[in-house]
Amino acid sequence: MNNVLAYLDPILFGALPYAVFLFFFLGTIFRYRAEAFTYSSLSTQFLENRSHFWGSVPLHFGVLAVLAGHIVAFLIPRQVLLWNSKPLRLYILEISALIFGILAVVGFVSAALRRYADIKVRVVTSLLDWAIYGLLILQAVSGVYVAIFHPWGSSWFAVSISPYLWSLVKFNPDITYLAAMPQAVKLHIVCFYLLIGLFPFSRLVHILVVPNPYLWRKPQVVRWHGRARWLAGEKG
Amino acid sequence: MDVRMQISMVFHLDKCIGCHTCSIACKNIWTDRKGAEYMWWNNVETKPGTGFPTRWEDQEKYRGGWVAPQGKLRLRSTSKGKTVFNIFHHPHQPTMDDYYEPWTYDYQNLFNAPEGADQPTARPLSMVTGKHIDVEAGPNWDDDLGGSPVYAANDPNLEGLTPEQRQQLSSVERLVFFYFPRICNHCLNPSCVAACPSGALYKRGEDGIVLLDQKRCRAWRSCIAACPYKKTFYNWFTGKSEKCILCYPRLETGEAPACFHSCVGRIRYLGVMLYDADRIEEAAKRPNEALIDAHRSIVLDPFDPEVLSEARRNGIHESVLDSAKRSPVYQFVKAWKIALPPHIEYRTLPMLFYVPPMSPVMASRTEDTIRHTSEDLFHDIDRSRVPMKFLANLFGAGHEAKVRYALRKQKAVRWYRRALTVGDVEMSVAEHMLREADSSPQEAEAIYRLTSLCTFDERFVIPPMHREEALQMLQDPMEHKQGAGFGFVEAPERGL
DSSP: OHHHHHHHHIIIIIIHHHHHHHHHHHHHHHHHHHOGGGOSOOOOTTTOOHHHHHHHHHHHHHHHHHHHHHHHHHHOHHHHHHHHTSHHHHHHHHHHHHHHHHHHHHHHHHHHHHHHHOHHHHHTOOHHHHHHHHHHHHHHHHHHHHHHHSOOHHHHIIIIIHHHHHHHHTTOOOGGGGTTOOHHHHHHHHHHHHHHHHGGGSGGGGGGGOOOGGGTSOSOOEEBTTBGGGGGTOOO | OOEEEEEEEEEEGGGOOOOOHHHHHHIIIIIOSTTTTTOOSSEEEEESSOTTTTTTTOHHHHOOSEEOGGGOOEESSOOHHHHHHTTTSOTTOOOGGGSOOOEEEOTHHHHHOOOOSSOOOOOEEETTTOSBOOOOOOTTTTGGGTTTTTTGGGOGGGTTOOHHHHHHHHSTTSOOOEEEEEOOOOOSSOHHHHHOTTOOEEEETTTOOEEEOTTTOOSOOHHHHHOTTOOEEEETTTTEEEEOOTTHHHHHTTOOOHHHHTOTTOOEEEEEEEEEGGGHHHHHTSOGGGHHHHHHHHEEOTTOHHHHHHHHHTTOOHHHHHHHHTOHHHIIIIISOOOBOTTGGGOSOOSEEEEOOOOSOOOEEETTEEESOOSSTTHHHHTSSSOHHHHHHHHSTTOSHHHHHHHHHHHHHHHHHHHHHTOOSOHHHHHHHHHHTTOOHHHHHHHHHHHHSOOHHHHBOOOOOOHHHHHHHHSOTTTTTTTTTOOOOOOOOOOO
16 A cells, blocks of 8 residues: 555655646636636625634634744744754744644534535535535644644654755655655645645635735725726725 | 715605515616525615614614714724734624525425315425525515514614603504615715725716625625615625615616616605715714714805816816706705705715605694694694604704704795695795795795606706716727627626
């Protein structure tokens, strides 16, 4: 079994990332240009308001924090290792990462349960939504599992995963970094690639349209025909 | 002075018969779609009553509109920081239960039911889930005071009324109600626009119509909490919010919006108002009792040469200025001051105004005699069946003066016409009343004509929208030269 998996490694970790990121960029751009109408968070709070809180809030804050941690470790691995050189600092980082990871698991599971339990929300849930939920739960659970059973991930991520990811960025994939990785870690990585591949076709696209200009624009928006004045935040 | 043009509206509540033709006209054109079944861009409420969605005027619950503590204008529902923090779960959202779950009936069962001892019935089917539901409430559930001890008693406008006044509203033989048709007010200071994180909502510069860009909406639903009139709606199927578009495709071709056009009681007026966009914020910040005057003051006089020259400088077309001069809305709101904005205390500066209702005919009763006159000619306005305080909560931000003024003037006009046509009132008394009501025979005649004898073209003075000029600036005339009449319209498909 392990041999088969090892045989698959170059495909899963060398080729798959390029395929899914190609999908990701082409798909999101094409969808934004051709079908802007379908970009939406597709909120279901209107149909069910109570358990919505217990799914949506923990999952979003959990994922945001954990994702930010991964990105930091990817961008500045040296500094992360330096931070971890003192055990206390390492424990603080690992425990807070674990808490956010558990938050994400709790959020995804309760959001999926809500989708199943409330019939109104169920009717607006597509097959693809269920697939995304399955992958996200697998992703979060495998992440928490790794954090508990293969500890000090913040350090070994910086040593092995960061160089692997950088090798991908440099179009020179080096999967030897992953050779010794436990299966749970590999599962975690493959899940991520699959999510990236499904991203442009799914409701996940709402992540790309978070409303940052809102923080700077004037309260009122006025649009004029034939004048681009409204773009400049024309007063109301 | 930054002169702009706004399509504005007046609803004359004394003439509304509560037939809901407007609602149906709108529903059939715009909201008869999946996900929009529950929406009523135009609805007619019975007052006192809880309205649609239930208790929409209760801003403690819904947090709509603006507040202006210490002279700083801010949204009641949210701030920029809070919007970011609450974006995953908006704390003040109405849910479908606050409106109603739309339903149809299982008509097929009437045909397909197996033979049995009982007659088959058509049970309600949810239009969301397709399953049988037990209907517990719907829009207009309390129409004509249906179930009023349960529903009308919850009307937020009853706040501040004495127990006697409440009693008076519902005592048998003096029972009273009136209708309150509502559409989007196309406000000058729209809180829905200000709250939208995506910048999808906007006011059209040329005519002031507030629209929601379907391609930019991301379903954060901030507009729904922020609109104090609850006139933006969330389409649960497409995942986009929607609102009344004032039938702009009809307006652009010179036709009245469907709800106006179909109005049986002819209660609706539509016309141009010129306003000063520089003074919107200043007006919206005034204290409650000064809001109506401040709102009126930013509406500009279309006969003032200075206003006209500023308007021309802003590129407003001469033909639009002509229709501004003939605008029935300007007459009701600014010249006669008998049309008032609904709940101006929400500070959105609505551009739909209401002439407060006089009905039922007011009379005083001594022993067994019902008298229609008295020494104090206006006494019965304050003793009318609808308490003044109730109307003031709706149309005067809780202050009675402006409502009383509008009702006194309307009453004086009635008496003046009565003196002219029936003759049981002395003309001298009628003229005395007109003077007391800050009016004149000329004005009374004009009010009478526009209220009672108005033709279609007098009620709807639709300016040419000059879209052709706007489009010419936008588009290359040669662009469509070889493709005229051929293209694609994208269906509003739900995203995955």
